[in-house]
Structures are given as C-alpha cells and as structure tokens.
Amino acid sequence: MAELVEALGTAPRQEVRAHLEQVLASPHFRHSRRCSALLRYVVEYNLDNQGKPIKERTLGQAVFERDLGYDTNQDAVVRNAAAEVRKRLAQYYQEAEPAANGLRIELPLGAYIPEFRTAVQPVTPKVAPLAARSAPWLMLALAIAALAALAGWLAGARSSARRPATELDQFWAPVLAANSPVQICVGQSRRSYYPEPLPEGPPDPGATVPVSRLVPLRDRFLWYGDAMAMAHISGYLAVHDKRYRVRGSQVTPYAELQDNPVVLIGAFNNDWTIRLTQDLRFSLVNGGPTVRGVRDRERGKDLTWRVTRSPQGWIADEDYALVMRFADPRTGHTVISAGGITTYGTLAAGDFLTRPEQFREALRAAPRDWARKNIQVVLEIKVVEGTPSPPHVLAVHFW
16 A cells, blocks of 8 residues: 655655646636635645745635734634635545646645645565576475465455444444445525625614525535534545535435435534434434523433523533434435534534544443444533534433
8 A cells, every 4th residue: 555655855846836736627626716726825835935834814814815803713714715625635636546646735634734745655575586496396385375375365355344444434334335425414504694885874773684685695604613524524435435425404405315325514504403313312402592402302301411602602611512323214324413502513523423532432331233223422522712622422322
C-alpha cells in the first residue's frame, strides 16, 4: 500500500499549482466559486508563506469581503466554506484518476493551512538470481514456500474483508454493505432575510414586513456543527469507498429515503430526524419556545436532559445529542442519525460517529450481538467558549 508523506519539500511548487488547477477545473469545484476561491487562496498562501498560520478573520476579509473586525462567532462563512472544501476534496480524490505524481491537497480539520501529500510506492527489494548449480530440491522448496505465503496472504485478506477492523466499522457495516449510495440528509436553516433596503430614519417599532417579501436562507446558510458533522461523516464514507450524495432536509422527498440507506444530520432543523425517530425510546423534543431536551419514554413525558434558550439563542454551557442506528420499517433501509439540541451537539455527534476511540465508550455494557441490533446513544457535551468537548455517554439502548 502507498505511504502518505509530506510532498512540499520534494514536489516543485509549479507541480502543486498545476495540480491545484486540475482540482479547481473538476465538477466538484468549478460550480462553486466560494469553495474554489477559498482553496486557491489557502494553497497559494501556504506556498508563499511556508505553512505560516492564517486566521479565520483574515480569510473572511481576503476571500469573502468581510470587514476586518467582523464577528467570527456570528458569521461562520469561513468555517462553513472550509467544511465544504474538505467534503469536495474527498469526493474529488474518491472519483478522480490518481495524479501522475501522486499529489493530493488536504485541508486538515481545525486548520486553514493545507497539506500537500504524495503517494510513495514502497521499494521492492531486489532478489539475486539463484546460482545455476542450485539443487532442484531447493527450487521446489522455494516454490512451495511462495505458494504457502500466497495462500496465507489471500486467506488473511479475505478474513480482513469479512471482519471489520473496529467496533465503529461494525456499527457502519449495514450502510457500507448496501448496494445503493448513502443519502446524507442535512438540516437546513429556516431563517429568512429582507432583501430590500430599509427606510432611512429612526426605526419604527410598529413597522411590518410582508412575509411574501422574505427570502429563505435554507440554501445559503448551514449551521457550523451540521457542516462539520457532514464533513466528518462524508470523509468516513469516502475513506471506505462508499458512494454518497448530500441533500437538504427541506428538499428531500420521502421516495429518496425509501431507496437508500440514510444518514440524518441535525435535529430541530431536520424534519426527517424528528419524524423517523419520534417513536423510539429516546427522542429529541421541543418542550416549548424556551426548552428543548431528550425524552426517555421509560421515565414518562418529562425531559430527562434539557437545554434552556438564553437571550442570545440556543447557546449553553452544555448540550445533549442523540446518535442512533436502526432498521426503519417504513423506508426498508438502515437509518443513522446524528443530532444535537444545538449545533454544538450535532458537531460532537458527528465526531462520535467517526472516531473509534470515542464510539467504544458506548459499548462498555453492550450485549455480545450488539452489532446486529438497533442502537441509541445519549451524549452529554460540555461547551467552553464555543468549543464542544469530547462527548460523554449518558445512556445506551439496544433492541
């Protein structure tokens, strides 16, 4: 198997730039000016500045024409675009023919400095020819040893293909084994904006705006946590050579959910998550205009874990999320869901479903045949200055 190594020191910069142009000319990027602009800028910046860090606010100003002092907590344009770039790069390298020089451009999570890598094929050691005077029995022994080694390698390869490498791979196995592509259904914003200029002068508290004049933001705005979860999950599928497609929850017809295994991302901004999971033991529930939480049906109608809306919105020091996998009798396919009460919970849920060391915590008391069962996991996430901590498992249910 090829080994990935840093390529910037060995590949001339003109080769990196030529490869960048190939990537940007692909269908994955040429139809997205935003992703193309961000990828071009960070690649050129890294080539010219030898990996010097670059701030999110600087990218917002240089690429997306934001004011230098804009609030990155309120405007996640750079984070959202970076998540989309990672997804498109994964799709490109999954579908495109390998570059002749093996170059790859990667944008690591949590950073805006790309890495340039190349696949280096292992060197095959040279074998000196046997001397003409070698005994015939030695030739026969070597042939038998070679055949035995080949048989052992084939048996090991088949065994590895049959047996998932980690518990997380066992969790994803029904989706990875499906013949049809995975349908990733991501939550969409329900926000709208008024595109016309507001009247000059002091604001009028009694003024109204016709609903028909509002423009929905569902195709222009994606929550940061949902974007990151989508990037993690699509990256996991790409690594496992599983085809997928991404659709917004508000434009996904029921027929598409019936034809494919489904991954639902988001909760209260994704109607399909609520509809397909509301009858399960654990469910995410709106408890009113200021309360959302996780309900455990075995404990009654009260919300076992909850978050209260603050004046700044659905922002709290802790969040809760549900991750699950179940065979849905209505769609006839496996459904995997990752959704939090707030965007931070969804981000942590996506991380949980793609990191074996985190997922393993949910299996401490699992039955031996858990991989053939449906599963729900309730997660608790601490949030510090807008950054979610690794999730903690609160409850697990198998059936």
